[in-house]
Amino acid sequence: MSWTGNVLRVDLSAGTCTTEPTNMEWAHDYMGQRGLATKYLVEETDPKVDPLSPDNKMIFATGPLTSTIAPTSGRWSVVCKGPLTGAIACSNSGGFFGAELKNAGWDMVIFEGKSDSPVYLDITNDQAELKDASDLWGKSVWETETTLRDRRGDPDVRVASIGLAGENAVLYAAIVNDLDRAAGRSGVGAVMGSKHLKAVVVRGTVGVKVADPMALMKSSNAAKEILAEHAVTGTGLPTHGTQVLMNIINEVGALPTRNCQDVQFDGAHDISAEAMAEVRESDGQANLVSNHACFGCPISCARRSKIDPTHFTVKDKPEYQHVSGGLEYEAAWALGAANGVNDLEALTYANFVCNEQGLDPISLGSTIGAAIDLYDSGAITQEDTGGLALEFGNTESFVAMVEATARGEGFGKEIGQGSKRLCEKYGRPELSMTVKGQEFPAYDPRGIQGMGLTYATSNRGACHLRSYTVSSEVLGLPEKTDPHVTEGKAGLVKAFQDLTAGVDSSGTCIFTTFALSGDDIAPMVDASCEGDWSVERFVEVGERIWNMERQYNIDAGFTGADDTLPERLLKDAAKTGPAKGHVNRLDEMLPEYYELRGWDTSGVPTRETLSRLGL
Amino acid sequence: MHKALVMEVDACTGCHQCELMCSYGKVGAFNPAKSVMDITIYDGGAINVPSTCTQCQEAWCMVVCPVQAITVNPATGAKEVSAEACVGCKVCTIACPFGAINYDPDSGVVTKCDLCGGEPMCVEACPTTALAYVAEDSTGYDKMRRSATLAAGLEA
Structure with a gap:
């Protein structure tokens, strides 16, 4: 009950999909999702494995409450050894994909080995099959998801995929589901790419049963009431999203700014939740279109945004002029304050690109910040950057670096290795704002x-x-x-x-x-x-x-x-x-x-x- | 007087809590695929539209049913499907102009909203004001009042 009791094992080297029962002894000791998937990884792989080798495994995992009436039941995780850090990687995502996977009857999908050519996994309930993805390799997350949904002819299928970043082994590549929700951190997308796995498509109509439905409804209703009445989950997050934090964290002096040279950013308000809701002069619209909920979530902190169509980043690119996933606090900080950039529309565009090509905006933004610091200190020059003048607060060069990294072009290849490797390469390891090789997020530990x-x-x-x-x-x-x-x-x-x-x-x-x-x-x-x-x-x-x-x-x-x-x-x-x-x-x-x-x-x-x- | 299930598109966040509860009521499992309340998402979630049967007074599904499997529950006014009587001919799914009655291949019969006997579980589950169960003579009046307020140049 609540666990489906089924694990799908996909051997990409052999091209096979097999079903096995979930190890319930482990489920009772490690619950599900992050814990249970990590237990499987620990038991089945060598911790010294090269993260991008076929011997690393990658596990998609749901939890016992996924797709139940428990509030926020849309979560799922990806667990593997991480290429950015060499440590355990576990990235958690929302959206709708995880619930669909659980509804199809799976606690976990374990990917092992490596396919010779690009493939995607197609799941309908207990039927799972690897299919050729040669025509999808080189496509973005957005193109891949749309193509696969159209191919299935079912608007209810859910897709998780990688974009160019995962294919190109950007060490902080994300796996993106439902167009703009992501298992974002630690480079799980690069592991997926290393296995030549482009996407997972799933449709589930089996459903989830729980041990005591009446007790679950009672405890879930109690939890929903608390969430609704709470200042943060009932008001702050629904109204402003995670971006509610931008002005707060800036005021307490803990907003890491310009690669942690400062703890406050004079442009913080310009990139805040409040700014997202302000009506633009150009088109009479606000950046923020609406809020949106992940599956089963009464909080609904996600943002839908539309970039100013006259902005230089999108004015000739209709493909970015639609409504899509807006800025979260972490993305707004990492892409903005960490680089001294206060252009809300440019940051929204960079965020769209992260979703489109499957990049972690935290590591991307922080690594660009480190690159600017390297440039500032003379450790790199325009010769290294391909002619780009890297400066804090320079929106044009920031956007150029985001695009180059997403496409794996020029100096973007260096940015794609993360700030630790970048700063080590140019002899200034102390300029990398990382721990264990991973860029840290939007809270300065001095404050x-x-x-x-x-x-x-x-x-x-x-x-x-x-x-x-x-x-x-x-x-x-x-x-x-x-x-x-x-x-x-x-x-x-x-x-x-x-x-x-x-x-x-x-x-x-x-x-x-x-x-x-x-x-x-x-x-x-x-x-x-x-x-x-x-x-x-x-x-x-x-x-x-x-x-x-x-x-x-x-x-x-x-x-x-x-x-x-x-x-x-x-x-x-x-x-x-x-x-x-x-x-x-x-x-x-x-x-x-x-x-x-x-x-x-x-x-x-x-x-x-x-x-x-x-x- | 009967009550009506009403939906406010602007308030829906697309969270699917209604589908979870509806499916539980229908099949005893949390399974949005079996929900008769359906959220359609547009613009990546900028617009979320809840849809289900609005219990037509003159219900075409009921009129066309060749085996009288659809009957009116006098307590609620809901048009209810008898799983025993339904033969799965699907004519009702063609007759309904809204697509609010659907065939379930797993059970071999059609399925639609029955207002949960007068206590719609979707309404209970909805964390916003997107779903409400109101006296049927008040449907639309909230929206009318909001429009009037806007027309008067006041903030709704």
Whole structure:
């Protein structure tokens, strides 16, 4: 119940699709989605595997609550070893694809090997078949999805695919479903491309049954009421989307600006939610057209935008003049503030391109920021950039770099390797704003101390979605802590990490946790699944998953020395705002964090800890 | 007086919670493919249109049914399909001008909205005001009042 009990195994080398029962022992210990898929990866692959080799596996996974009445039940994840970091990669997406996959009757699809020629996987309920995708190779996500939907002749099919970035092994290529929802981070799209898998098409009409439907409706209705009445999930996110954060984070002095040279951006308002809603002079329309919900989501934080048709980025390109996925806070920050660009329409265009060709806008924007910093410091010149003058705030050169990276042309090939490799190549590794090789997101750890520990210890490289302490340190949820204080942050980060790992393994969205606690979420899992799912068990599963991921990374070659931050954040103090004079004081938090985790002083889980968690 | 299920397109976010609950009521599983409430999405989600049977007073599906499988529930006014009586001829799906009655190959009979016996589960599930179950003599009046407010030059 709730789990479908079926795993689809696709051997791309042999061209076969086989069905096997879900390992229910593992499902009870790792729940689903992120946790269960990672367990399969750990058991079936060598952690030292080359991420882009046929020996790496890639798993599409749903959770037990996916496509149930539990609010935000549209989530699914992609798990593999990540090419950007060499660490575990787990990218979570919304939209409608995950629910359709679950409705077709699958807990997971495991892709292994590599096809000789491009293929796509075509699924209708229990029927799965690999089909030739030679004609789709070289096409964008948008073209691929439209072509496959037309080919099937069924408007209800759902598609997840890669664009040029995944084909060209951009190390932060995304897998995009439903045109503009993405398993965005850690380069899962490059792994898909390395396997010559262009797309997965799915139609599901089997449906999902749960153990106790009445109990699930009761707990789901209670959760929906809390979400509706909450200031963030009931008002802030529906009204402004994630972009509600732009002005807030800028005001607290934690908006990483110009490759973290600054913590506040004078153009923040120009690229904010409020600006998206302002009517343009040119066409009398606003950038923002409407909000939109992922499957099963009462919050509806997604944005629909239309670019100003007279803007230089699109005026001769009708293919970008339609309504599509608008800016999220992370994209607006990374493409905008990180590069000093305050042109909302240009950023929306860059975001469209990221969706169209399957790129992670966080890593893309941050890597362009690092390139500008390299140029600024003289480490690269116009000879390297193919004649482009890279400057913070130069919209034209920024757009040119986005396009070159998406197409894999010229200097864009270097940008496509991520900021760590770029900065190392040109002898300035300290200019890369990354942890474990992954660019960090939209919160400067000098202004929000807990986010420093979050980035340093995230198992998939720097990430805000592994423990969003911003919730406590800025928004005061579930309770306010001082963003400039390090005391107590080790415990806060651990608690957020464990809860988040549980939520990511359930099939629901982490955004619910602004309003919901484990006490609200665990009952929905309990009602849906076999066995008793107390909040304690839910969080313990999260802790088990966290330690499993950690151990995988250690086995892959990472050590405690990788739990660090770029020097700029540890030594160069914030110049303005409430955090003026602050650096991130990671050393005050990390030892306590290791101790709370039950890890030794070098960050390795102790035998007792592993044994306690059944690892 | 009967009540009517009304839909407000502008308020629909396309979340499909209605389809989840509707399908549960119909087949006992969360399965949007079996929902008789359907959300059609345009412009990548900028416009989301909920559609289902509006329970015509003179219901053509009922008129054309050769085996009288569609009858009126006097309590709700809903035109209900008897799965036992339906022979799956699909003539009703041709007669309905809105496509609001559909054939389900898994069960071999047609399926349509029956207002859940007077407590529509889709309305309960809808997190916005896109779906409502209102007295049938009030349908459209909310929208009329909003239009009047706009015509008066006031903010709706």
